[in-house]
Amino acid sequence: MQKNVLIVYAHPEPTSLTSQFVAVAQQTLQAQGCDVMLSDLYGMGWKTVFDACDFPDRIEPDRLSLITESGHAYSTGQQTDDVVAEQQKLLAADAVIFLFPLWWFGMPAILKGWIDRVYAYGFAYGYKNEGNRYRYGDGILKGKRAMLSVMVGGPAADYTAYGINGQLEALLFPITHGNLFYTGMDVLPTHAVYGTGRITAAGIAAAKEVWRARLTQLFDEVPIPFRRQNGGDYPDGHTLAESITSGRTGLMVHRRDTLGELAI
Amino acid sequence: MQKNVLIVYAHPEPTSLTSQFVAVAQQTLQAQGCDVMLSDLYGMGWKTVFDACDFPDRIEPDRLSLITESGHAYSTGQQTDDVVAEQQKLLAADAVIFLFPLWWFGMPAILKGWIDRVYAYGFAYGYKNEGNRYRYGDGILKGKRAMLSVMVGGPAADYTAYGINGQLEALLFPITHGNLFYTGMDVLPTHAVYGTGRITAAGIAAAKEVWRARLTQLFDEVPIPFRRQNGGDYPDGHTLAESITSGRTGLMVHRRDTLGELAI
Numbered sequence: 001m002q003k004n005v006l007i008v009y010a011h012p013e014p015t016s017l018t019s020q021f022v023a024v025a026q027q028t029l030q031a032q033g034c035d036v037m038l039s040d041l042y043g044m045g046w047k048t049v050f051d052a053c054d055f056p057d058r059i060e061p062d063r064l065s066l067i068t069e070s071g072h073a074y075s076t077g078q079q080t081d082d083v084v085a086e087q088q089k090l091l092a093a094d095a096v097i098f099l100f101p102l103w104w105f106g107m108p109a110i111l112k113g114w115i116d117r118v119y120a121y122g123f124a125y126g127y128k129n130e131g132n133r134y135r136y137g138d139g140i141l142k143g144k145r146a147m148l149s150v151m152v153g154g155p156a157a158d159y160t161a162y163g164i165n166g167q168l169e170a171l172l173f174p175i176t177h178g179n180l181f182y183t184g185m186d187v188l189p190t191h192a193v194y195g196t197g198r199i200t201a202a203g204i205a206a207a208k209e210v211w212r213a214r215l216t217q218l219f220d221e222v223p224i225p226f227r228r229q230n231g232g233d234y235p236d237g238h239t240l241a242e243s244i245t246s247g248r249t250g251l252m253v254h255r256r257d258t259l260g261e262l263a264i
Numbered sequence: 265m266q267k268n269v270l271i272v273y274a275h276p277e278p279t280s281l282t283s284q285f286v287a288v289a290q291q292t293l294q295a296q297g298c299d300v301m302l303s304d305l306y307g308m309g310w311k312t313v314f315d316a317c318d319f320p321d322r323i324e325p326d327r328l329s330l331i332t333e334s335g336h337a338y339s340t341g342q343q344t345d346d347v348v349a350e351q352q353k354l355l356a357a358d359a360v361i362f363l364f365p366l367w368w369f370g371m372p373a374i375l376k377g378w379i380d381r382v383y384a385y386g387f388a389y390g391y392k393n394e395g396n397r398y399r400y401g402d403g404i405l406k407g408k409r410a411m412l413s414v415m416v417g418g419p420a421a422d423y424t425a426y427g428i429n430g431q432l433e434a435l436l437f438p439i440t441h442g443n444l445f446y447t448g449m450d451v452l453p454t455h456a457v458y459g460t461g462r463i464t465a466a467g468i469a470a471a472k473e474v475w476r477a478r479l480t481q482l483f484d485e486v487p488i489p490f491r492r493q494n495g496g497d498y499p500d501g502h503t504l505a506e507s508i509t510s511g512r513t514g515l516m517v518h519r520r521d522t523l524g525e526l527a528i
Contacts, residue, residue, distance in 0.1 A: 012315040013328040048312045048373050051276040064277040067417070067461065105438035106370060109312050109377030115368050132418075136428060153331070154396075155502065161513040162504040164400060164493060170515050171438045173430060174369035197331065229428060238419065240426040249425040250514035251434050 003219060005029050006089045008039040009099035010111040017151050017196055017204065022099055024208050025149075028215045037089050041110045047082060048113030054080055071121035075129075079120065086118040095145040095218055096185070101196070102150045105171050115179055124183050132237060135182050137228030142184030145218065148172060149191040149211070156194035168192055169224075173251045177226055186223035225256040267483060269293050270353045272303040273363035274375040281415050281460050281468065286363055288472050289413075292479045301353050305374045311346060312377030318344055335385035339393075343384065350382040359409040359482055360449070362439075365460070366414045369435050379443055388447050396501060399446050401492030406448030409482065412436060413455040413475070420458035432456055433488075437515045441490055450487035489520040 007025055011018035026036050039046075047053075055069040057078050073079045079087075090096065100111050107115075119125065124141075127134040134140075152159065152168070159168040169176070169190055176187045191214055193199075193207045227233040227240070235241055245253050271289055275282035290300050303310075311317075319333040321342055337343045343351075354360065364375050371379075383389065388405075391398040398404075416423065416432070423432040433440070433454055440451045455478055457463075457471045491497040491504070499505055509517050 012313075012330075015327055042313075042315065048377065049276075049306075050367075050372065051306065063279055066276075103314075104376075104379050104383060105442035106376060108314065109373045109380050112368075112370060112376045113312065113373030116373050119368060157500075157502040160503060162506060162509060162517065164498050164502055164504065164518070165442060166437060166515045166518060167513065170434075171442070174435045174438070178369035178429060178435070234428050236421075238421040238428055239424060240428065242426060245426060249431065250516060251430045252514060253426070254428070254430060 003032075003034045003094040004037065004092050005034045005218070006037045006039065006093035006096045007099060008041065008096065008111070008114060010041045010108045010114075011099075011101060012042045016101075017193065017199070017207075018099055018101055020204070020208070021149060021151070021193075021211055024211055025097060025099070025215055028212050029218070032216065037093065039086060039089065039114070041114060044082075046110055046114060047080075047117070048110045050113065050116040054083070054117060067121050067126075071126060071129075074120040074122040083117050083120065086114065087120070087123055090118070090141060090144075093144055095147070096180075097147050097149055097218075099149045100151070102152045105165065107175065119179070119183075132229075134184070135229055136177075137181065137184060137226065138230055139182065139184030144185045145188060145223070146176075146180040146185040147188040147191060147218070148176060148180075150193070151196045152192055152194045153197040154194065156192075159192070159194065170251055173254075176224065177251075177254060181224075181226045187226065188218075188221050188223055227254050227256055267296075267298045267358040268301065268356050269298045269482070270301045270303065270357035270360045271363060272305065272360065272375070272378060274305045274372045274378075275363075275365060276306045280365075281457065281463070281471075282363055282365055284468070284472070285413060285415070285457075285475055288475055289361060289363070289479055292476050293482070296480065301357065303350060303353065303378070305378060308346075310374055310378060311344075311381070312374045314377065314380040318347070318381060331385050331390075335390060335393075338384040338386040347381050347384065350378065351384070351387055354382070354405060354408075357408055359411070360444075361411050361413055361482075363413045364415070366416045369429065371439065383443070383447075396493075398448070399493055400441075401445065401448060401490065402494055403446065403448030408449045409452060409487070410440075410444040410449040411452040411455060411482070412440060412444075414457070415460045416456055416458045417461040418458065420456075423456070423458065434515055437518075440488065441515075441518060445488075445490045451490065452482075452485050452487055491518050491520055 009022050029036050052064050055073055058069055059072040100108055127140050157163055158165045161167050172190055180187045233240055273286050293300050316328050319337055322333055323336040364372055391404050421427055422429045425431050436454055444451045497504055
């Protein structure tokens with residue numbers, strides 16, 4: 001069956017490595033028979049800042065509550081067209097790939113602004129108007145796959161388990177777990193290209209080969225085994241049962257393969 | 265001696281709890297004799313997106329390399345006025361407080377865009393044009409203090425060591441460690457107000473009292489004991505000596521109080 005893939009990407013330079021990776025993904029996925037949708041945030045001039053302009057017809061004109069207005073606009077069909085278009089792409093997608101340079105250990109602001117605005121109340125959170133009932137493994141995007149593909153200027157050593165920046169997958173946990181898994185998506189391990197600040201032509205060619213190979217597994221790879229909110233590990237829906245953690249803490253306790261990970 | 269404090273804040277609603285906390289900070293710090301500088305990102309209409317417009321006089325007109333242009337603009341005095349103004353505030357400050365609502369486990373896009381643009385090459389990274397020599401405890405902002413003060417919609421339980429969102433200080437590590445400590449600043453533990461989505465008037469009053477009390481200790485508190493790059497724990501400047509970690513991994517190994525933390 002034909003799969004739909006959404007690529008959301010953020011880089012202002014059309015010849016950047018990020019942009020080249022987008023082109024590789026388009027070609028590779030189309031060759032596999034996928035339909036590829038693109039959200040080129042710089043190219044689209046994506047409105048980055050979440051503010052009162054997002055809600056021209058306010059339910060509370062005197063004081064801006066973003067949650068209230070987001071929920072109102074979503075439920076009454078009064079969201080701005082650009083936000084609706086991105087939500088429709090997400091709903092149509094079987095997999096979503098976010099391609100961006102790692103800037104200061106996170107997303108470029110324009111991509112964070114995509115999350116801030118597209119992740120409406122009633123859609124990405126407060127699904128079915130049931131508070132936190134559907135999140136972390138359940139939600140409107142359940143059953144879809146998501147992957148971050150990041151271009152990292154610094155060397156890989158700095159992002160290892162003992163690397164001075166912190167381990168990449170832990171630095172990205174607020175995104176992979178908090179933004180993607182939150183909405184129900186299955187999140188694949190992050191794809192990273194390191195040392196892009198000094199990469200050679202041969203290095204780029206090699207990195208593209210690895211990326212092509214990775215993409216062929218997009219619908220077959222095993223996702224990060226994040227624990228589902230409603231799977232029994234969080235009896236009250238808020239905190240992990242202490243019996244599970246064996247006294248360990250840290251972000252990785254929220255993965256089912258935690259103990260192995262931390263025992264390294 | 266009079267101290268200078270810079271408050272950088274991000275909320276579009278002037279009556280928001282974030283804005284109220286800014287007012288409390290101004291009053292409290294001024295009453296202590298501090299000079300307070302404000303960067304109201306929404307009020308200033310801060311340019312959020314880092315792009316070619318930041319570099320009208322390019323050293324490489326054909327292809328935009330943000331690092332190259334940032335370094336060139338910084339070293340030749342050709343940065344945009346808004347970026348220069350923020351850098352000057354940082355240099356004048358003895359302490360910097362970032363006040364914002366936690367959106368999707370990170371900063372609002374407008375604040376991330378402040379980091380992306382103000383953190384120029386030669387200033388926040390590549391200091392003295394010496395690559396990574398000065399970072400994580402050394403850098404242009406060494407000796408200054410920094411603190412995040414965040415308004416969190418969800419309940420505190422969700423952000424505890426076993427909380428389903430992940431522990432707050434770990435979620436914010438990319439900012440506290442990767443953005444603030446990176447430039448040499450001493451980072452204080454994050455100040456958080458939880459449950460702001462349903463907070464009562466009495467809750468707000470109580471939260472403000474706690475905030476006032478916290479501010480009186482701004483220059484006395486013990487910072488988060490992040491390990492300094494050049495303090496001996498990272499022999500090659502990239503990876504933590506394995507003898508230090510006792511086989512443990514996770515972001516908290518980059519704190520000197522790690523073992524105690526993880527043994528909880």
